[in-house]
Amino acid sequence: MRYILFTCLSLFLLSSNAQNQKSLSSVKVNASKQTITQKPRLVVGIIVDQMRWDYVNRFKPFFKSSSGFTRFINEGATVDNTLIPYLPTVTASGHACVYTGSVPALHGIAGNEWYDNVKQKKIYCVEDANVQTIGSSNNAAGQMSPVNVWTTTLGDEFKLASNFRSKVFGISLKDRGAIIPAGHSANGAFWYDSKSGNFISSTYYGKSLPTWVTNYNNLHRPDSLYNLDWNLSLPASVYEANCDVDENKYESTPFGKEAKHFPYALKSFIAKDYGKISTTPYGNSLVEELAKQAIVNEAMGTDDITDLLAISFSSPDYIGHSFGPDSWETMDGYIKLDELLADFFNYLDKQVGKDNYTVFLTADHAVANIPAFNSKHQLPAGLSSEAAIKNEISSMLTAKGLNANLISNISEDNIHFNHPLMDSLHISQDVLIDLISSYLEKKPEILQVVDARHAASAPIPASLRERVVNSYSAQRSGDLVIINKSGYVDGFATGTSHGTLYNYDAHIPLLFFGKGIKKTSVHRETYMTDIAPTITTLLGIQMPSGSIGKPILEVIQ
Numbered sequence: 001m002r003y004i005l006f007t008c009l010s011l012f013l014l015s016s017n018a019q020n021q022k023s024l025s026s027v028k029v030n031a032s033k034q035t036i037t038q039k040p041r042l043v044v045g046i047i048v049d050q051m052r053w054d055y056v057n058r059f060k061p062f063f064k065s066s067s068g069f070t071r072f073i074n075e076g077a078t079v080d081n082t083l084i085p086y087l088p089t090v091t092a093s094g095h096a097c098v099y100t101g102s103v104p105a106l107h108g109i110a111g112n113e114w115y116d117n118v119k120q121k122k123i124y125c126v127e128d129a130n131v132q133t134i135g136s137s138n139n140a141a142g143q144m145s146p147v148n149v150w151t152t153t154l155g156d157e158f159k160l161a162s163n164f165r166s167k168v169f170g171i172s173l174k175d176r177g178a179i180i181p182a183g184h185s186a187n188g189a190f191w192y193d194s195k196s197g198n199f200i201s202s203t204y205y206g207k208s209l210p211t212w213v214t215n216y217n218n219l220h221r222p223d224s225l226y227n228l229d230w231n232l233s234l235p236a237s238v239y240e241a242n243c244d245v246d247e248n249k250y251e252s253t254p255f256g257k258e259a260k261h262f263p264y265a266l267k268s269f270i271a272k273d274y275g276k277i278s279t280t281p282y283g284n285s286l287v288e289e290l291a292k293q294a295i296v297n298e299a300m301g302t303d304d305i306t307d308l309l310a311i312s313f314s315s316p317d318y319i320g321h322s323f324g325p326d327s328w329e330t331m332d333g334y335i336k337l338d339e340l341l342a343d344f345f346n347y348l349d350k351q352v353g354k355d356n357y358t359v360f361l362t363a364d365h366a367v368a369n370i371p372a373f374n375s376k377h378q379l380p381a382g383l384s385s386e387a388a389i390k391n392e393i394s395s396m397l398t399a400k401g402l403n404a405n406l407i408s409n410i411s412e413d414n415i416h417f418n419h420p421l422m423d424s425l426h427i428s429q430d431v432l433i434d435l436i437s438s439y440l441e442k443k444p445e446i447l448q449v450v451d452a453r454h455a456a457s458a459p460i461p462a463s464l465r466e467r468v469v470n471s472y473s474a475q476r477s478g479d480l481v482i483i484n485k486s487g488y489v490d491g492f493a494t495g496t497s498h499g500t501l502y503n504y505d506a507h508i509p510l511l512f513f514g515k516g517i518k519k520t521s522v523h524r525e526t527y528m529t530d531i532a533p534t535i536t537t538l539l540g541i542q543m544p545s546g547s548i549g550k551p552i553l554e555v556i557q
């Protein structure tokens, strides 16, 4: 009896336990299903190449739509004090930082190009001699891949978290703007070949272009867009009141020496010159149109496995370099970009569903005023020249009876010593550092020359010192880092550039809206490195391998 009772009890306990387990596991399944549906089906990362933080505020009164940039303000989160925590503030390093949450010291993208201390030659950030172009007969344009990026990216982590079922694509006019954000394990990256007017790719991603890319190329959209010319979106009086004069001698003339002001006739470039479109707002149109094609043809954002579409608008950078931040061209470019974003978000609402996607928008870097514009207004400014500095150092070394070849390279403000030659001539690192630093630090444009390996003790404010440390890589950095004074631009008498640690280059916009994003504004200091961990926190997945940022929790619901 006792035995029977015991057995019955055990059976009862067992079955109730099993039932409990069953119901527990079904709760678990439901809970995990619920968790999954709480996540966006698609994350769209938008980088605007060369966008200053203040542009949204400056141009907001002139935006025609309330659903472009303004949608972030009305529905999402604005993070107003986001800084770039490394040098140089250029395209490749910026795209790498946004998508790795890391800095050149770890992800290795030390600039758009750098001098490799091991190979002893210059390397372009995405060059890869082991792959071939697909989509064009322009062989050089497609020998590109992300192999030079040392850490994982956001897209790589989407892949790892989904057993590689997430779809990840990168699209930009610039190769580096598409390839670096898409990451190592991407399904595809597409960039613009200015020779053919086609979007192309490389054999890193596959044997041939997807049919939808070929079909898009066959539409010859650059020709149709050239046919529209570049006219102002608003009456000229609006630009007159809010910008520098339209025609002046310190702007470049990318459409020909005689094309000095609005309107810009573009029809003469049809079927002749596919490079010019990059310096017009129509470069953004090409990227947006191909992004829509990717979404529909790759069925992105159609299930609970989160996909990543990384798009980068390069035209603001080309326009900004030529005409500067205070030009009619820049203002009109942003008014048109705002309309294009409104159209793109409208498309996402219809195609993916309003509650199914999350967007972040930021910049890879900002930009300096044109030095001559600053001078006109008595603001600090001037020109510097790395080529001139290299010549001067050579002459200085020769005058001291030393070999001019002791310097291998100067680029992106890094001076690389020729270590094999130093060894054979028995010249010490300290001697060369002292000689060159004390020479350069007398020049009017130079603030300080930092010994790269000892940047942590450089006599500059700690937060800026950390940016130099964040940039140091033994294989890809120079021995010395030149820090120019505020307002000095390495360039020419026309146009402008970027690359420094000053706020005009290093303070970038950061905006979010969509699934899982709170309506808020964040004003504390945040960093470009915080973007990737914010997205991985939103999705509950691992952050990229080299990420040193912290999630911006205030923006997450």
Ligand SMILES: [Zn+2]
Pocket: 050, 091, 317, 321, 498
């Ligand atoms: Zn640029």
